[in-house]
Amino acid sequence: xxxxxxxxxxxxxxxxxxxxxxxxxxxxxxxxxxxxxxxxxxxxxxxxxxxxxxxxxxxxxxxxxxxxxxxxxxxxxxxxxxxxxxxxxxxxxxxxxxxxxxxxxxxxxxxxxxxxxxxxxxxxxxxxxxxxxxxxxxxxxxxxxxxxxxxxxxxxxxxxxxxxxxxxxxxxxxxxxxxxxxxxxxxxxxxxxxxxxxxxxxxxxxxxxxxxxxxxxxxxxxxxxxxxxxxxxxxxxxxxxxxxxxxxxxxxxxxxxxxxxxxxxx
Amino acid sequence: xxxxxxxxxxxxxxxxxxxxxxxxxxxxxxxxxxxxxxxxxxxxxxxxxxxxxxxxxxxxxxxxxxxxxxxxxxxxxxxxxxxxxxxxxxxxxxxxxxxxxxxxxxxxxxxxxxxxxxxxxxxxxxxxxxxxxxxxxxxxxxxxxxxxxxxxxxxxxxxxxxxxxxxxxxxxxxxxxxxxxxxxxxxxxxxxxxxxxxxxxxxxxxxxxxxxxxxxxxxxxxxxxxxxxxxxxxxxxxxxxxxxxxxxxxxxxxxxxxxxxxxxxx
DNA sequence: CGCGACGTTGACCTACCTCAATTGGCGTGG
DNA sequence: CCACGCCAATTGAGGTAGGTCAACGTCGCG
Numbered sequence: 001x002x003x004x005x006x007x008x009x010x011x012x013x014x015x016x017x018x019x020x021x022x023x024x025x026x027x028x029x030x031x032x033x034x035x036x037x038x039x040x041x042x043x044x045x046x047x048x049x050x051x052x053x054x055x056x057x058x059x060x061x062x063x064x065x066x067x068x069x070x071x072x073x074x075x076x077x078x079x080x081x082x083x084x085x086x087x088x089x090x091x092x093x094x095x096x097x098x099x100x101x102x103x104x105x106x107x108x109x110x111x112x113x114x115x116x117x118x119x120x121x122x123x124x125x126x127x128x129x130x131x132x133x134x135x136x137x138x139x140x141x142x143x144x145x146x147x148x149x150x151x152x153x154x155x156x157x158x159x160x161x162x163x164x165x166x167x168x169x170x171x172x173x174x175x176x177x178x179x180x181x182x183x184x185x186x187x188x189x190x191x192x193x194x195x196x197x198x199x200x201x202x203x204x205x206x207x208x209x210x211x212x213x214x215x216x217x218x219x220x221x222x223x224x225x226x227x228x229x230x231x232x233x234x235x236x237x238x239x240x241x242x243x244x245x246x247x248x249x250x251x252x253x254x255x256x257x258x259x260x261x262x263x264x265x266x
Numbered sequence: 267x268x269x270x271x272x273x274x275x276x277x278x279x280x281x282x283x284x285x286x287x288x289x290x291x292x293x294x295x296x297x298x299x300x301x302x303x304x305x306x307x308x309x310x311x312x313x314x315x316x317x318x319x320x321x322x323x324x325x326x327x328x329x330x331x332x333x334x335x336x337x338x339x340x341x342x343x344x345x346x347x348x349x350x351x352x353x354x355x356x357x358x359x360x361x362x363x364x365x366x367x368x369x370x371x372x373x374x375x376x377x378x379x380x381x382x383x384x385x386x387x388x389x390x391x392x393x394x395x396x397x398x399x400x401x402x403x404x405x406x407x408x409x410x411x412x413x414x415x416x417x418x419x420x421x422x423x424x425x426x427x428x429x430x431x432x433x434x435x436x437x438x439x440x441x442x443x444x445x446x447x448x449x450x451x452x453x454x455x456x457x458x459x460x461x462x463x464x465x466x467x468x469x470x471x472x473x474x475x476x477x478x479x480x481x482x483x484x485x486x487x488x489x490x491x492x493x494x495x496x497x498x499x500x501x502x503x504x505x506x507x508x509x510x511x512x513x514x515x516x517x518x519x520x521x522x523x524x525x526x527x528x529x530x531x532x
Numbered sequence: 533c534g535c536g537a538c539g540t541t542g543a544c545c546t547a548c549c550t551c552a553a554t555t556g557g558c559g560t561g562g
Numbered sequence: 563c564c565a566c567g568c569c570a571a572t573t574g575a576g577g578t579a580g581g582t583c584a585a586c587g588t589c590g591c592g
Contacts, residue, residue, distance in 0.1 A: 058403045060489050066403040080392045088396060088494055122388040126346045129391065130354060132398040137324045137332040139405035140450030144580070175538065184406030189580055191540060223326050228354055410548070441570060455548055457572060473557095533592100540587070548579085555572065562565080 001230055002158075003076035003124040004048065015114040022110055023048055023100040030093040037091035043081035045101040049073050052097020053173045056089045057181060067182035069132070070094075070174075072158055076124045094173045095208075130228040139184045142222070144193045147183045150222035152203065154229065156212060163226045165215050172210035267496055268424075269342035269390040270314065281380040288376055289314055289366040296359040303357035309347035311367040315339050318363020319439045322355045323447060333448035335398070336360075336440075338424055342390045360439045361474075396494040405450045408488070410459045413449045416488035418469065420495065422478060429492045431481050438476035 001009075007019060027050060030036055037043070039059055054071040068089060071077045078091070082104070093099075102110070111117050134154075138147045157163065159170040176194070180187040197203040201221065202213030212218055267275075273285065293316060296302055303309070305325055320337040334355060337343050344357070348370070359365075368376070377383050400420075404413045423429065425436040442460065446453040463469040467487065468479030478484055 058399060060403070060407060062489070064407040066406040068399045068402050080396065083389050083392055083496060084396075084493075086493065089399065118384065118388070122384070122391065123349050125388065125391055125395065126349055129395050129398065130346065130350075132395065132402065133324060133334045133355070136334050136398060136402050136405060137326070139402060140332040140447075141326060141330040177538080181406075186581055187538095188540085188582080192580090195540085223328070227350075227352065230349060442572095443570080452549055453570095454550080454572085458548095461572085535591090536589105537591105538587100538589080541585085543583090545580105545582075546578105547581085548577105550577075551575090553573085555570100557570085558568090560566085560568100562563100 001127075001232075002072070002074035003120065004074035005161075006120050006124060010120060011114065011116045015116055019110065019114050019117065022102065022106060023050075026100045026102050026106065027098055028101055030097050030099060032093055032095045032097075034093050035090060036093060036099065037078065037087050037089070039088065039090040040086050043078060043084060043087050045078065045103045046076070046081050046107055047071075047078045047091075047102070048100040049075045049077070050098040050100055052099070053094040054091055054097060054099070055094050055174075055178065055182075056091050058089045065181050066184065067178065068135075069128070070155070070182070072155075076121060077128075079121060079125055094178065127230050130230065134228045144183070144185055144189055145196055146222050147185070148179065148190065148193050149197060149201070149203075149218050150224050151179070151182060152197075152210060152212060153215070153219050153222050153224040153226075156210065156215065157226050157229055157231065161231060163229075163231050165212075167213055168215055169209060169211045171208060172205065173208060267393075267498075268338070268340035269386070270340035271427075272386050272390060276386060277380065277382045281382055285376065285380050285383065288368065288372060289316075292366045292368050292372065293364055294367055296363050296365060298359055298361045298363075300359050301356060302359060302365065303344065303353050303355070305354065305356040306352050309344060309350060309353045311344065311369045312342070312347050312373055313337075313344045313357075313368070314366040315341045315343070316364040316366055318365070319360040320357055320363060320365070321360050321440075321444065321448075322357050324355045331447050332450065333444065334401075335394070336421070336448070338421075342387060343394075345387060345391055360444065393496050396496065400494045410449070410451055410455055411462055412488050413451070414445065414456065414459050415463060415467070415469075415484050416490050417445070417448060418463075418476060418478060419481070419485050419488050419490040419492075422476065422481065423492050423495055423497060427497060429495075429497050431478075433479055434481055435475060435477045437474060438471065439474060 007016065011019065026045075030052070036047075036054065049071045051073050054077070055067050056069040056071065056077065057065050057067045059065045069077070071091075078087075080088075131154075134150075138150050142150060155172065156165055156168050156170050160168060174182070176190045177187045179185075179194075180190045183190065185193070194203070194205055197218075198205070201218055203218065204211040204213070218224075273282065277285065292311075296318070302313075302320065315337045317339050320343070321333050322335040322337065322343065323331050323333045325331045335343070337357075344353075346354075397420075400416075404416050408416060421438065422431055422434050422436050426434055428434075440448065442456045443453045445451075445460075446456045449456065451459070460469070460471055463484075464471070467484050469484065470477040470479070484490075
């Protein structure tokens with residue numbers, strides 16, 4: 001369950017109206033290949049992907065690149081804009097994309113007028129962390145075929161919103177080089193790995209489309225367990241609700257820190 | 267700047283008293299090697315490391331393990347306890363450790379009575395994310411020596427609290443096997459890599475101690491840039507304050523979601 | 533038609549893995 | 563105090579997954 005879906009499901013209607021209005025006011029379109037954020041620049045905004053695909057990557061001084069995240073429609077990103085002075089990653093559009101760029105001040109107002117916003121953003125960040133950790137185990141423990149298979153499974157599930165898609169097809173906008181940068185492999189080796197998956201696992205990677213004949217089998221190869229994606233929020237959100245309720249019952253204004261203290265600290 | 271330090275620096279005194287009192291009430295001691303959380307179990311609490319070292323790892327079905335995070339004193343962890351039904355990672359004590367385990371209900375109350383708590387936890391999660399991404403680039407792009415060197419640099423900086431420690435020495439509680447699980451390498455190869463770092467980079471890894479003769483040189487090898495650790499909060503927190511202030515100026519109760527909506531959603 | 537981006541293939545290389553044995557430190561029990 | 567056992571570190575020999583380099587194919591587009 002991505003950020004936008006969570007907003008729709010849990011945020012009270014009046015807030016949702018405010019939120020969606022704001023988001024649309026800050027829409028911006030980026031052509032395929034354009035850099036939305038450049039590593040090192042001063043972060044200006046928090047972003048919501050409205051359509052398209054984005055890749056976030058970190059570049060080392062000697063040029064090596066690692067794609068550290070893929071952002072699909074509905075995802076929230078760049079939340080760290082508020083605790084950091086420079087972006088540590090670049091953000092690039094993998095295809096023509098529409099992105100809502102919420103500048104600092106606007107987001108400040110929004111958080112104030114939509115009390116549910118802060119928590120939902122926080123929870124969305126927690127979900128993002130889970131994906132990061134799964135990628136980390138991929139790079140650390142899985143071999144080439146498993147890594148690619150795992151990524152394919154993840155992207156199919158994230159797009160379909162179903163935990164077990166059976167057979168499935170979905171859009172796919174990564175070149176083999178980009179796939180390589182995401183998996184920590186060479187473009188050449190990615191190519192050979194894909195051929196293997198094609199031959200022996202019924203995976204078909206065509207023009208902007210990924211087709212998986214037997215999802216269960218691919219998932220088994222990849223040791224893919226969709227739990228980390230927190231897709232069927234129903235289970236998880238049960239406790240989320242408990243938590244929020246407990247907080248609410250006693251609670252007062254919560255999200256912002258005391259400006260006085262902050263002034264003193266800085 | 268870790269979670270506990272952030273609490274001390276930014277939270278108003280009355281809240282801090284409440285918070286610290288609660289934390290101490292839930293102290294629990296774990297001997298070295300004990301499992302604090304077992305992958306798959308129902309998460310019971312959010313944790314703050316008071317002393318000791320913890321490792322979080324994910325285990326694949328076939329037994330392969332990846333250490334996905336190291337938690338040092340002052341760190342907050344297991345924040346996902348509230349959005350997930352089962353822990354996706356195990357948590358183990360690398361040495362005798364004291365951990366505050368805040369159960370759900372207690373944390374609910376705390377968040378309600380300490381308005382600054384939610385935001386600080388969220389920011390701490392964002393910082394954690396940055397570290398995850400750096401680990402990800404390590405596994406994806408750095409070779410064995412660079413990975414180990416990078417981890418050494420990170421751990422020295424995190425413990426010293428200084429961005430450029432010059433030469434430095436610090437505690438170190440990972441065995442070579444654990445180092446291997448963190449770096450996605452073999453124990454044997456870790457051993458050889460450490461020998462290389464010893465010989466050619468003045469790194470000395472002794473009984474529970476890590477000594478780095480020339481930090482700058484090691485950092486250069488590792489392409490280590492401490493920015494991601496957000497150590498000198500002063501820079502970053504400037505905007506943090508701006509943000510919180512904007513939110514506060516308009517704000518009302520923010521952290522908890524509306525229980526009504528949540529009930530409807532579940 | 534020609535150019536540029538992406539995919540494919542082959543030959544060779546090496547960083548890291550695997551397996552297996554050995555060493556050394558340290559705590560425990562006799 | 564020594565003997566034993568355990569665990570972590572070390573060493574060696576040989577294997578392989580994946581990298582490197584370089585060429586070629588193919589498709590879409592101006």
